Amino acid sequence: MEAKILEFCRLLRRGGVNISFTQIADALRAVSEVGFCQNDFHTALCSILIADRADKPLFDKLFRLFFLSLHKQGRVLSGRDAEEEKSSPDGLPAELAQQADGSGMGRGAGASPAILLIKAVREHNRLLLERLAEVAVKSLEPVSRTNLQHMDTMVVQAKVAIGWYEAVNRLERAKGLENIGETVYTGWTDSLGWLEHRIEQLLEDIFVSMFGGEAIEEMAEAANLKEKEFYRLDNLEIDEIRRRITKLARKLASKYARRYRRAKRGEIDLRRTARKALLTGGTPVRLRYRQKKISKPELAVLCDVSGSVAVFSEFMLQLVYTIQNRFRWVRSFLFVDVVDEATPYFKHEDIEAALGDAFAKTYFSYSGFSDYGRVFTQFANNYLAGLSPRSTLIILGDARNNWRLAEKDYLQTISEHVRRIIWFNPQPRDNWDKEDSIMRLYAPYCRQVFECRNLRQLEEVIEAIL
């Protein structure tokens, strides 16, 4: 069992959870205290290994797959004790369990699955929901190893098979028609959420039973948001990254505040102290301090918003505007092959709404293909007056110029005008200067060029501009 726990910790690490050596040692001790009763075992590991609440869902998922599905430890981890059985939310009363033996589905043999689904949701019938989940998963074609990469599509397919979208639509209409209260409706959405989650679980189980530990490892890795490249994120993950960026921003902002508070007054200013001392006959009654000047950088962000870079640009803008009090001012520009200023939209308090506005209302694309040369020309001609030698210019882009003119002289003009240019490239370093990427032509005019393709790297490079 100890080896299994170690193996499990390794999996968690692959999934991006930080676990220290002491934590593992503590986990082993804890397990020896509580024993292998499944729930206690789960609680013990979780309370010690998971220091960040955001990692809890991943922990639960991997725990289930690793201990219950893969190693069939259900028996080693003895069942819940009797008292738990009754109070556990997933537990099913005996009479319902009997009814579930086919009768649920049997009755609906002629009905469409959507109607059954609606019935199950309205009655909170967990057993029927469970059956529906099974039906949904069975409807899928036999899975192959490569499907593992496309778990989300499979979940959608499974949902379609049981008439999910039809049912949701009808339930929403029913809410309006029958004047259903919030209390009941929340119950419905809970049931739907439960079903979706259950479908995911069943799918994961299939993969684990077919491909064993490798499948879990792949799933753990796929769940590691910090290492996942920006352009591969799905919508849910983008939301999660947004939350993490807000958190990161808060951390950066408060870090600054603390430093500012502590070091507001600098060293003793001897010259001014001595001069003041003359008033009191040479005795320095009051010390004079050197004021610490806090240099607030001026920041201009020039964002490529074409295709795969767009998500990254959005994250960056979100981050920069959340901590804008750390800058004297922030200006932002969006471009694909035309550049336009987006600053006014960020006067809006809600950053997400501001982002939506900026992307909808700025004019940044003529042909749809990036043209860095043209953008730099335009920027140097039109916007340079707004920047000063104190400004930092950040360029976000992959430097893929679609074989158009590089116009690097204009970038040079810009670089001579501002304090520094920092370039964040969301492409892997290996792909720079291949095909139409001309990073090497632009790099000499930048103070620093960073590779920035996932959250971890974003966290690292953001320090560079503060």
Next chain:
Amino acid sequence: MFSSIAEVQQKLSEQKYLIDRTVATIIFLALKLQKPLLVEGPAGVGKTELAKVIAGATGSRLIRLQCYEGLDEAKALYEWNYQKQLLRLHIGQVQNKSWEEARQDIFSSEFLLSRPLLEALLADESIVLLIDEVDKSDEEFESFLLEILSDYQVTIPELGTVKANRIPIVILTSNSFREFGDALKRRCIHLYLDYPSFERELEIIYLKVPEIQQALGRQIVRFVQTIRKQKLKKAPSIAETIDWAGALLNMGVSFIDEEIIRSTLGILLKYQSDIEKISSKVSSYIPE
């Protein structure tokens, strides 16, 4: 101390504090492994209360350290009693004592003012040390805590190392006001206290407001649980559910309707915008 998880549950319920097995397991582990227990969760779920009842259940004395911005070692650990030291020196001068003698004198434990942390280490009886709202303290204080919590000892330059007589039960609470360091987090056992389930909250209401009628209790809890799921500035805590139940009982209400909810919503919700939001749609939240 506790010998089993079930005993934790039972002892705490004797203190009128109901917990489920998961929470009991975590408390049991923290005590067994002698590690600090870090309790997180929304405001008003009973984090501080938990420390109090653990003290009660284990027959320990509770020492509480409330954290705030700018809390430093002098206020948390120890401070020399300067006034007393000065007095001592003055008397020493009168008696013509040598510097060596005086120095020996004034840095003895007689002149030490122990603050909560040192008090917890020095105590002879069993202690529950509650470090409340640790997220409100500064980063420097946090790393200083780390030192104490890892070895249960501190070094006072003039006195030497002070080691805990008995390892105290340490409970830290946090509202996630700010993220704090990984190092401190990893040293703790984590307990996330969330709002209770429907059944649990009902039990709590029956326990704390025993005169309430079953049906009304159910209605109250159902309503509170529903509005908790709405987007509010501050969701009602357990304490507020209890207050509300108490108030309704005193008003002689036997079931809740729109009218009653509107007039008493201020007990549950603390922000005007929340109250407006809920009262505009009260009817849809009322349980059947």
